Amino acid sequence: xxxxxxxxxxxxxxxxxxxxxxxxxxxxxxxxxxxxxxxxxxxxxxxxxxxxxxxxxxxxxxxxxxxxxxxxxxxxxxxxxxxxxxxxxxxxxxxxxxxxxxxxxxxxxxxxxxxxxxxxxxxxxxxxxxxxxxxxxxxxxxxxxxxxxxxxxxxxxxxxxxxxxxxxxxxxxxxxxxxxxxxxxxxxxxxxxxxxxxxxxxxxxxxxxxxxxxxxxxxxxxxxxxxxxxxxxxxxxxxxxxxxxxxxxxxxxxxxxxxxxxxxxxxxxxxxxxxxxxxxxxxxxxxxxxxxxxxxxxxxxxxxxxxx
Numbered sequence: 630x631x632x633x634x635x636x637x638x639x640x641x642x643x644x645x646x647x648x649x650x651x652x653x654x655x656x657x658x659x660x661x662x663x664x665x666x667x668x669x670x671x672x673x674x675x676x677x678x679x680x681x682x683x684x685x686x687x688x689x690x691x692x693x694x695x696x697x698x699x700x701x702x703x704x705x706x707x708x709x710x711x712x713x714x715x716x717x718x719x720x721x722x723x724x725x726x727x728x729x730x731x732x733x734x735x736x737x738x739x740x741x742x743x744x745x746x747x748x749x750x751x752x753x754x755x756x757x758x759x760x761x762x763x764x765x766x767x768x769x770x771x772x773x774x775x776x777x778x779x780x781x782x783x784x785x786x787x788x789x790x791x792x793x794x795x796x797x798x799x800x801x802x803x804x805x806x807x808x809x810x811x812x813x814x815x816x817x818x819x820x821x822x823x824x825x826x827x828x829x830x831x832x833x834x835x836x837x838x839x840x841x842x843x844x845x846x847x848x849x850x851x852x853x854x855x856x857x858x859x860x861x862x863x864x865x866x867x868x869x870x871x872x873x874x875x876x877x878x879x880x881x882x883x884x885x886x887x888x889x890x891x892x893x894x895x896x897x898x899x900x901x902x903x904x905x906x907x908x909x910x911x912x913x914x915x916x917x918x919x920x921x922x923x924x925x926x927x928x929x930x931x932x933x934x935x936x937x
Contacts, residue, residue, distance in 0.1 A: 630755050633722035637714055637752035639701045642721050655734035655746045660792020662733030663691030666887040669725050672924035674935050676719060679922045681934040683850045685712045691788040692732055699732055699748050706750060718752040719936045725754035760888035761810050768895025768907050773873060774800035774812035778822035778845050786845040797825035816845040821871040827886035828852035831871060831879035832910045841868040851885040859914055881908030891915040
């Protein structure tokens, strides 16, 4: 990750090194924040943010789930203000390919009670590059994590809440220490849920399958995009329960996410997936997706928000 010059913080662009919060901030101590990750692509018309409308709506929906009233210095921030602030942050910096807005409780509090704690809003742009590192385009290696994806009875699994991702960091650490790129997390019923920061798809018996939203997954925006794109390309896509056995015996497996984009998987728990190479279906969809995000496919023009 490469740093940029400015971070948008509570309505102002400040130098990277000046964007600070107190060590007693509620979010730091208790995970009370919501965030998004959004990709920025170079297009013939300049930088463009992919599906900014959908990401901004999910950010504000997360605030609703958490009960946040986003008022900063007397000004209320809603969808329109957040949408524009994200574009302003990208515009103010150079070489941004990933932007992360985060709304969190910043009040200096000791105790779990979030009621009345002031809210802060930060937007950071960086150059991330390949999220899974060099070589991942040849196929990622996964493990099935012993850590369970939090279900809807213990956390708002469908929202991007900071504290919910503690489990994902534990699963990610386990995967890296075992020599893998990523971890697959199962839900409380033993069905495949998602990876630590990506949704997952398989191609099996001529169909594309992905876990349904009731499997305690995040309703990923890239996931939604790939479902639409794949169907437009003529593939059958089903949202359903997926077992560990189906994962191992799939012809193809791939991950989707804002940071990961579309990442083929070639090994899970030391078992080769298909022929052990990135699959033809995944790569065809990836090629189409990359054309879309870089503004080359007019049919999907409403998914692109230009910065300039």
